[in-house]
Amino acid sequence: MNIVLLTVGKTDVKWVKEGLDVYVSRLQHYVPFKVTEIPELKKAQALSRDQVKEKEGELILKHLSPADTLILLDEHGVEYRSTEFAGMLEKYMLQGTRNLVFAVGGAYGFSPEVHARARAKMALSKMTFTHQMVRTVFAEQLYRAFTILKGEPYHNE
Secondary structure (H helix, E strand, O other), X not given: OEEEEEEEOOOOOHHHHHHHHHHHHHHOOOOOEEEEEEOOOOOHHHOOHHHHHHHHHHHHHHOOOOOOEEEEEEXXXXXXXXXXXXXXXXXXXXXXXXXXXXXXXXXXXXXXXHHHHOOEEEEOOOOOOOHHHHHHHHHHHHHHHHHHHOOOOOOOO
16 A cells, blocks of 8 residues: 655645654655645635635645545544554555545645545544644654554554
8 A cells, every 4th residue: 555645835844844754764664655745826815715725626636546545634534543543544455445645735624626535534633733743743643553553662552
């Protein structure tokens, strides 16, 4: 299984990028994983929220193939404990999922078309994180999930 973290905008906060790079590197031991960054819209301030979501949604959908399984990282999604998230990943692996894409939207969330294309929505917390920080938090949780699945001593419970 390949896993992609698809994000709107670049990771330009140095310490966030450094943390993300640590977990991207660690994940390579377990699964092909990459972060794909979609450039932010130019002149977005001239657009309404709905227009921004629609245009970002078009860009997100262009990065997906029909066979990709899309999961939105969304504040209204299901919250998982780390062990439950590991179980969810294992389920997708056992189902033969080839490409699992987790998407982080822009500041205003996802368009209705992206919501319609998604298989599921997942929340990392009830708290709100910056879209930059979500990348590192997600990568760490993905790494944690794989150590749980492998029975390695990273996660203590």
